[in-house]
Structures are given as C-alpha cells and as structure tokens.
Amino acid sequence: MSASNGKNRSTTRPASAWSRNGSAPRVALMVETSQSFGRDLFRGITRYLRENGPWSVFFVQRGVCDRVPKWLKKWSGDGIISRVNTPDMRHFAAETRLPIIDLNEQLHGMGVPLLSNDHAAIGRMGAEHLLQRGFEHFAYVGYNGLYWSDSRRDAFAETACQSDVCDSYSCRAQAPQRFRDDTWELEMENVIRWVKKLPKPIGVMTCDDFRGLQLLEACAIAGIAVPQEVAVVGTGNDDVACEVASPPLSSVMLNSFQMGYEAAVLLDRLMRGETVDSTERLFPPLDIVTRQSSDVMAVADPLVFKAMGFIREHACDGIKVTDVLRHVLVSRTVLEERFRQLLNRSAHAVIVETRTKRVKELLSQTDLSLIDIADRAGFKHVEYLCTVFKRETGWTPTEYREQHGLKQNRPFQVGF
Structure with a gap:
C-alpha cells in the first residue's frame, strides 16, 4: 500500500x-x-x-x-x-x-x-500479462473521461507500447450506469466495427469486467476467435461476469x-x-486470474510454440530444460536464443513461472498442505518451493494463502 x-x-x-x-x-x-x-x-x-x-x-x-x-x-x-x-x-x-x-x-x-x-499499477499489470504472452499489438476499451478508466488506459499504453500509441475504444456514454441502462446494444455495433479493424493477433485490456463481457460478445458476433486472434483481460475479477463470459474472462484481481x-x-x-x-x-492489484480469454501464446515461431505447449503441459511434472530440448530436438543455444528473442525470458524462467502459477491456484483454491502442493506443482522440496515463491511473488506461501485463500471466499455474511 x-x-x-x-x-x-x-x-x-x-x-x-x-x-x-x-x-x-x-x-x-x-x-x-x-x-x-x-x-x-x-x-x-x-x-x-x-x-x-x-x-x-x-x-x-x-x-x-x-x-x-x-x-x-x-x-x-x-x-x-x-x-x-x-x-x-x-x-x-x-x-x-x-x-x-x-x-x-x-x-x-x-x-x-x-x-x-492503484489504477496505474492495474494498467501495468494488464499490459505485462499480455506482453508475457508474446503479443506485439495492443488495445484498450474503457470509458472516456472517467478518471479511473483513463488512468488504467494511460499506464497500459505506456507499458505495452512504450508510448501512447495503443489503439483504444471509449464508450460514448458519460458513465457506466448509462452504458448498462441503455447503450449496450447501441455500442455493440461500434465495438464490432472497431475490433474488426484491429491488427491480429492482438491483446486487449478492458477497464472493467463488464466492458470485457461486451468485447467478447462483439468478437463472437464478428466471428473473431478468442484468444487466438483477440486475447482479452478485464479488471476486477467479478466472479459472475468472468464466469458467465464466453470464453471465461481473465481479469486483474483487485485488493x-x-x-x-x-x-x-x-x-x-x-x-x-x-x-x-x-x-x-x-x-x-494482487494478481491476474488467467482464464480462457487470454490463455494463449501469440508466437509465430513453431519451435517456441511447440516448446511452450510442452512446458504448459508438463512443467508441474518436474521437467527441466533438458526435457524440453529432447521434445523439440534443438540445441540449448538455439532454444534459449529464440525464447529471449520472442519472449524476453529463458525457458527455465517459463517453467518456474508455470509452476508458480500452479502453486498460487492450489494455495487459493484448496486446503492442501505445502508438502502436497510442492508435489503437485513439480517441486521436490517444500523449502525450495518457499524460496522460489517468495522470489517470484514477494509473498511467502502462508501470506499468499492468508490474503487469497478459502477463508476469505466464504459465503458473504452480515450480522456483526
């Protein structure tokens, strides 16, 4: 804070x-x-x-x-x-x-x-999420003139594009209330025309999850594949909006x-x-909750694409970079050069990132012990899991579970 x-x-x-x-x-x-x-x-x-x-x-x-x-x-x-x-x-x-x-x-x-x-941090987190997936084109959907939406847009554009050159679409309505009340269908035609003109593949951030819902519907009507052509990440991690979306919507989790x-x-x-x-x-913000709307790697290189698929499928089996090399049949030098060029990180870093994401899921969604979590996420020792998790997230596993775990997600109760 x-x-x-x-x-x-x-x-x-x-x-x-x-x-x-x-x-x-x-x-x-x-x-x-x-x-x-x-x-x-x-x-x-x-x-x-x-x-x-x-x-x-x-x-x-x-x-x-x-x-x-x-x-x-x-x-x-x-x-x-x-x-x-x-x-x-x-x-x-x-x-x-x-x-x-x-x-x-x-x-x-x-x-x-x-x-x-922290709206600037929200915009940066959305951009970093899409950058990590290899996108080179970016866009933002928001409400023009609303402080919180504009702040997220500006930080997103600065992070994703290193300048204010990202394409953006803003609702004509002056407030989200009017958008919900009477402009969804009127705006839909404009959103469809806008998204059709965007370069593909492209990563798009929306100012909130309900804007994300609208964008996903526009893509469905226009016949645009999500996430292969347009990857979408919303903001707020609203449980109803994200799960009712088709496909389910990735979103920035707020604190x-x-x-x-x-x-x-x-x-x-x-x-x-x-x-x-x-x-x-x-x-x-706390984290990105990745769902199907952005769960893709936008890389044209077939070697990197094949390696990424193998890592995503087997990272939690305890694989090493040598296992990836045996799968793609190239030298380590070639693999690392391609990863650095397209993803700006090493194959080992991607393996660690995938395992860390799995640990987050198990900490927040289950009551499993750290021993069981280490086993399911591909770590041989709990101590190493704790070291890696702290380095990658800034949290200890206990702190992360305290903030994100099941006890926080109990049914809402009133009666103090």
Whole structure:
C-alpha cells in the first residue's frame, strides 16, 4: 500500500458512541452489493469487526452509481464508509461533522481519508500479462473521461507500447450506469466495427469486467476467435461476469478485501477521536486470474510454440530444460536464443513461472498442505518451493494463502 501526492491534511472527529455511553458505534456502509468488488469490501470490513468488536451497521442493497440515500441527512450515527461518487456526496461530506472514509474512485478533494485502487499499477499489470504472452499489438476499451478508466488506459499504453500509441475504444456514454441502462446494444455495433479493424493477433485490456463481457460478445458476433486472434483481460475479477463470459474472462484481481479492512481501521480511529492523515492511500492489484480469454501464446515461431505447449503441459511434472530440448530436438543455444528473442525470458524462467502459477491456484483454491502442493506443482522440496515463491511473488506461501485463500471466499455474511 502506498500514498499518493495528494493534499496532506489531517481530519479530527468527535469521540465515538462507545466512548460516550458504552454502546456500539452506529456506522453507515454506503458500498455497492451488486458487484464482487463491493462485496469483498464488506468482507474486509467484517474481518476487522470480528477481530476488534461490533458496530451497529446500517446498509441496504446498492448499485455502483446510486446516489446518497435521503435518510442519511437526518441519520443519527457515528461514522460512514462510502463508495458514492456523485456530487451530492461531496456536498454532504462538506456539511456533516460525521467521520467519513471515502472509497470512491472518481471524486477527489473531499477533505476526508481516501482509499483507492492503484489504477496505474492495474494498467501495468494488464499490459505485462499480455506482453508475457508474446503479443506485439495492443488495445484498450474503457470509458472516456472517467478518471479511473483513463488512468488504467494511460499506464497500459505506456507499458505495452512504450508510448501512447495503443489503439483504444471509449464508450460514448458519460458513465457506466448509462452504458448498462441503455447503450449496450447501441455500442455493440461500434465495438464490432472497431475490433474488426484491429491488427491480429492482438491483446486487449478492458477497464472493467463488464466492458470485457461486451468485447467478447462483439468478437463472437464478428466471428473473431478468442484468444487466438483477440486475447482479452478485464479488471476486477467479478466472479459472475468472468464466469458467465464466453470464453471465461481473465481479469486483474483487485485488493478490495484489504481495502475494506483498512477502511474499517481508519474509521474506528476517527470515531475514537484520533487524527488520521487525509493523504490518498493506494492499493496495488494482487494478481491476474488467467482464464480462457487470454490463455494463449501469440508466437509465430513453431519451435517456441511447440516448446511452450510442452512446458504448459508438463512443467508441474518436474521437467527441466533438458526435457524440453529432447521434445523439440534443438540445441540449448538455439532454444534459449529464440525464447529471449520472442519472449524476453529463458525457458527455465517459463517453467518456474508455470509452476508458480500452479502453486498460487492450489494455495487459493484448496486446503492442501505445502508438502502436497510442492508435489503437485513439480517441486521436490517444500523449502525450495518457499524460496522460489517468495522470489517470484514477494509473498511467502502462508501470506499468499492468508490474503487469497478459502477463508476469505466464504459465503458473504452480515450480522456483526
């Protein structure tokens, strides 16, 4: 987590309800329940409350673009965590004395602590994912004029193309709400025409998973093969959107659980009368969840293509580079030269990358022990697995499971 160069102001709020009369503080959670991102924020908040004591929570089902509820102006509470990004929220924040933690990604300068996704890091991660698959052409689909979408686009273009030369498509609608309400079909014809004109093969990043859904549908209508001709990676890892997509959509996984947890920490401090720095706090994305929409290698070289197929199929069997050489029947010098030229990394690095990806899957989706995971991912010793995993990801296996594992993915529960 890092801080931006925003205004470095402090916010001091009155002591919370429990410090006055011993009762649980009354907290309004104005966070969307319609998408995985919002529900994961709730899970992070819930984790903090389980660990540190209850709040009396007020919330209703919300969409991303819902306005400030009318009841809030007369509500007698102690604190608010808000994802509302409409101008009326700015007015409310300026008028109220209630402590507020802001999680919106469009409005800035509300004078309260702001927690945001690191949009530049999101764009870079999407670009690196497609670069690793050998693509030489790139494009981006977003919402023109929305800060979070534009920030992801700019970082994607800079990373993928080393200059602002990536093709892009932006919705004519001014906000995602209008896109969902009445422009999906109207925009579809434009997206189809745009994607047909793109050079192939091409890697495309979308600003969110619902834009990714639309792009995949446009490719299906246009008869464009995904991922062979157009590989697509979305943003947000929304479980419903990514799995209902055809083919299933790869996506950047955001750190919404930790963001929710940290929002609860900060609000708790404010309600206790502490001073909290209002500088924006940025949360980098966690990882790419690779599904069929980008699970391809865009390499024309038949030797590298054959070697990559063998590695993907057998990396977790404990193979070495010598096994790859026996399969493709060339010298190590030739193989490594081709890999460096087309993929900018060695065959050994690809083997390690494939095994590491498998370890991530087993850590996050199973309760297997590290001994069993090492065996299934092609590592002879747990100690070596831990060393490689830390080097490749920056996490220990235990830390990764803590952040991404099954206990975080339990069915959503309320009742603090």
